[in-house]
Amino acid sequence: MKNITVVLFAPKEDENIRECLESARLLTDNIIQVFPDSSFVETVREAGIKQAKTDWVLILDADERLTEELADEIKKTDDAAEYYKIPRKNIFGSEKWLKHGGWWPDYQTRLINKKFFVAWPMRIHSTPIIKGQPEYLKNPIIHFFHGDLGKMVEKTIVFEDIESDLLFKAGKQANTSTFFRKYFAELARRMFKNLGFLDGTIGVIESIYQAFSKTITYLFLYEKNSKSRTL
Numbered sequence: 001m002k003n004i005t006v007v008l009f010a011p012k013e014d015e016n017i018r019e020c021l022e023s024a025r026l027l028t029d030n031i032i033q034v035f036p037d038s039s040f041v042e043t044v045r046e047a048g049i050k051q052a053k054t055d056w057v058l059i060l061d062a063d064e065r066l067t068e069e070l071a072d073e074i075k076k077t078d079d080a081a082e083y084y085k086i087p088r089k090n091i092f093g094s095e096k097w098l099k100h101g102g103w104w105p106d107y108q109t110r111l112i113n114k115k116f117f118v119a120w121p122m123r124i125h126s127t128p129i130i131k132g133q134p135e136y137l138k139n140p141i142i143h144f145f146h147g148d149l150g151k152m153v154e155k156t157i158v159f160e161d162i163e164s165d166l167l168f169k170a171g172k173q174a175n176t177s178t179f180f181r182k183y184f185a186e187l188a189r190r191m192f193k194n195l196g197f198l199d200g201t202i203g204v205i206e207s208i209y210q211a212f213s214k215t216i217t218y219l220f221l222y223e224k225n226s227k228s229r230t231l
Contacts, residue, residue, distance in 0.1 A: 004074070005030040005052035009041040010062030016144070020062050026071040030054060039158045045120035045128070052114065055079070059110045063144050064088075070139040074111060082132025084111035089140040092202050093147055101196030101207055102189070109134065110141065124162045146206070156213045164220035174222040182218050187211035 006024040008031055010017050017033075024031050034048035041061060049057050058074065060066070070086070077084060087105035090098045098104065109128055118129040146152050190196045190207035197203055 003054045003079070004028050004056040004058060005032055005054045006058045006060055007048040007052055008033045008060050008062070009036060009044065009048060011035060016062045020060065020065060023065040023067070024058075024060055026066050026068055027058065027074060039155075040124045040162065042120065042124055042126050043122050046122070049112065049114065049117060049120065055114055057112050057114060059108075059112070060141070061143075065142040065144070067139060067142060070137070070141065073137055073139050077111070077137070078135070079113075081135050082113055082116040083109060083128075083130050083134055084137050085134045086110045086137045087140040088143045090143045090145055092145065092206060094144050096199065096202040098196075098199050098203060098206060100194055100198045101191070101203055101210075102194040103206075105140070106143075107136065108141065111137070123166065124159060146209075152209065156216060160213060160217040161220050163217045164224060167217070167221050168224040168228075172221060173225060174218040178218050178222075179215055183211045183215040186214040 004027065006028055008017075008020060008024060010020065010033060021031065021033075030052075032048060032051050034044050034051070036044050045059070049059075056079075074084075085107040088108050090103045090106060092098055109130070112128065112130060116131040118131060120126065120128045187207060187210075190210050191204065196207040199206070
C-alpha cells in the first residue's frame with residue numbers, strides 16, 4: 001500500500017508533534033496536519049480525511065506513534081479492503097502499558113479506504129461511518145496518555161462537561177443514587193471485571209480515575225438540570 005496519507009490531528013502548540021511526525025514518516029511522506037477547532041478532535045476528523053488526495057488514509061493523533069512493525073504491516077495490507085481496525089497500546093504516563101482494565105486491545109478504526117468512507121459524526125468519542133466490514137491488524141499504535149494527574153483532571157472537566165451536555169439534551173436525569181451507581185459500577189468494571197488491579201498501582205489509579213471521570217459527567221448533568229428548572 002503506497003497510495004496512503006497520514007492525517008495527523010494535533011493542537012498547534014502540541015509538544016508531542018515532532019515525535020509523532022517522525023513516526024508517521026515510517027509509513028509515508030504524505031502527511032496532512034489538521035488543527036482541531038475545539039477541545040476534541042471529532043469536529044475535524046471528516047474534514048481532515050477529505051483533504052487527503054490518496055485512496056487510503058491513516059488517522060493519527062499527536063499523542064500516538066507508529067512503529068516500524070505497524071508501518072510494514074500496513075504496507076502489506078489488501079488495497080481492496082474497506083477499512084482496518086488497529087489495536088492501541090495505551091501507555092500511562094510514558095511508563096506503564098495497561099494490559100488490563102479494558103485498555104487492551106482497544107481496537108481503533110484508523111486505516112480507511114476513502115471509497116467506503118461515509119462520515120465522521122461531529123460529537124465527542126464518536127466513531128466513523130464506513131461501508132463494509134472491518135479487517136484487523138496485529139501490530140499496535142502506541143498511545144501515550146495521561147501524562148500527569150493535573151492535566152488529566154483538566155481534560156476530564158472539559159470532556160465530561162461535553163458529555164453531560166449530550167445527556168442533558170437527551171433529557172437524561174441524575175440524582176444522588178446515580179452518582180454512587182455510576183462510580184461503583186465503573187470501578188467494579190475496570191478494577192475487577194477487567195482485572196485492572198493486575199497492572200499494579202498504575203492500574204488501580206486508572207480504575208479509580210475512570211470511575212471518578214464517569215461520576216463527574218453525572219454531577220455536571222445534575223447541575224445542568226437544576227439550573228434549567230430555575231429558569
